[in-house]
Amino acid sequence: MAMKLYFGPSSPFVRKVRIAAIELGLDKEIELIPTAVVPGKPNTDYAREANPLRRIPALSIEDGEVLYDSTVICEYLDVRAGGGRLIPQDTARRWRVLTNHALAQGMCEAAVLLRYETWLRPEAQRWSVWIDDQWDKIDSGLEWFENHDEALQEPVDLAQITLGALLGYLDFRSPDKDWRQATPKLAAWYATLRERPSLRETEPVNPPT
């Protein structure tokens, strides 16, 4: 296969790239390379071969070049598929989609930090103010999308894909978080989005232990 994606089955950032690849019709050209990354347990082979930051995803392309992070990879795939499909070229829409994407991406970052806080950090060292602050960022972002449903209109773009990956990750890691109640328009939009093959084929699962 032409490209290799360093991958983990639960990462929202990896999922974003996989959804983008399916939407663009490029997924059959990408081989998935299972890659274990855990903060505090450096995967030195991966750091040397692919991404010195030891984060997934990274994408190895034909000439041996390795691309990261998820946003750069999605932009690369969009260009490879002809350009302007997930990131509009038209300037007015382009900056709006990129800004909406930055919001959804920041929400994914907060959600992953929360996961590390509870999964990796010893209980006695957890800081509730910091945890609440991450949740507040996620909640503010959800509210913003609820109040700006023009951002959720077709065609599916990079911001919407990233938001879909975030919502899937919230359901996966924080099933008790009742985000649908507070943001019903967003919930209705996500119920439709998640029926797309690109989301159905990439539901998050735990990595093998």
Ligand SMILES: N[C@@H](CCC(=O)N[C@@H](CS)C(=O)NCC(=O)O)C(=O)O
């Ligand atoms: N900005 C990066 C974030 C990637 C990221 O944080 N991935 C997590 C997995 S969900 C990771 O690799 N964590 C390992 C670490 O931070 O050491 C992107 O968009 O690709």
